[in-house]
Amino acid sequence: MPDLPAAANRAAWVSDAIRLLDADANRSADTHLHVFPLPVEWGIDLYLKDESVHPTGSLKHRLARSLILYALVNGRVGPGTVLVEASSGSTAVSEAYFARMLGLDFVTVVPRSTSREKVELIEFYGGRCHYVDDASAMYAEAERLAAECGGHYLDQFSFAERATDWRGNNNIADSVFQQLTAERYPVPSWIVVSAGTGGTSATFGRYVRYRRHATRIAVVDPENSAFYGGWKTGDPQYTTGRSGRIEGIGRPRVEPSFVPGVIDEMIQVPDAASIAAIRLLRARTLHWAGGSTGTNLYGAFELIARMRAAGETGSVVTLICDGGARYAHTYYDDDWVAGQGLDLAPHTARMERFLETGEWA
Structure with missing residues (x-):
């Protein structure tokens, strides 16, 4: 049988996470x-x-909020979920900001050529950068990391067009x-x-x-x-x-x-x-x-x-x-x-x- 108290706790956590994201938008x-x-x-x-x-200083603030909301309402993120992304910088900066707001760990796969300033911003918000030399390897590496830690790959490149209500x-x-x-x-x-x-x-x-x-x-x-x-x-x-x-x-x-x-x-x-x-x-x-x-x-x-x-x-x-x-x-x-x-x-x-x-x- 499902653990009903655990399910209720998860539902309450998700509800509060959505409230926090909405409050940020209102502010x-x-x-x-x-x-x-x-x-x-x-x-x-x-x-x-x-x-x-x-x-968080960029257009990707909107996208990061939408991606995390999309994952929350689809039941893919709960308390303790590690958020993983493949990003050249700005999306990861914004996702790290929201992950910290929700008390979640965040790791992003970035090309080694990503600007120093962006890396410092990701780390400022508590995120961790995982480097690849070949940008085309970002996607598979992010999937691997998410599977390895039981986390959720936010996958901006697949979900950006559907996470935002057009x-x-x-x-x-x-x-x-x-x-x-x-x-x-x-x-x-x-x-x-x-x-x-x-x-x-x-x-x-x-x-x-x-x-x-x-x-x-x-x-x-x-x-x-x-x-x-x-x-x-x-x-x-x-x-x-x-x-x-x-x-x-x-x-x-x-x-x-x-x-x-x-x-x-x-x-x-x-x-x-x-x-x-x-x-x-x-x-x-x-x-x-x-x-x-x-x-x-x-x-x-x-x-x-x-x-x-x-x-x-x-x-x-x-x-x-x-x-x-x-x-x-x-x-x-x-x-x-x-x-x-x-x-x-x-x-x-x-x-x-x-x-x-x-x-x-």
């Missing part, structure tokens, strides 16, 4: 929607949804559209996001279709990432077998949470362009952001230039995914950039010319 005010300065006469507005102001419930898409209601173009022409798990593009893409908006979804992809090739060829097994420099986005394989059917356009962005874009962002707005934000911004500029060329007006929304302090020793370090063989100058010149003329050379 965290919605993130800001900044305006990027463009000439008023263009008739185009560019907004930056600033996800860096979450308690119909509303204050998800990121609903938040953006609510914040735009008083703007001159409240329904954006484009939403531009990058893909790390595919969950964010899936949420936005499903939401705009469900709400019957005319908004199009563009996904920007860095060098060595498989998402663009998988979308272009229609091959869900497409791989590059290579890791990228832009942490948090781009994967060597097409992840299970990537939903190509909700995407209207994909744009490949050189790594040097992503880094040049975050430096330009800091110079123009004082917002200090990570590399994935640069990928987003570069793609947004290209789409706005297309709108200008076509005589279109409207709004474009993209994301500040995380803060730049996490990359002080990489993307903002001239020696590191030079050591990677990257030349930012041509991309900086292209963006400066775009901001002066509206043209994308």
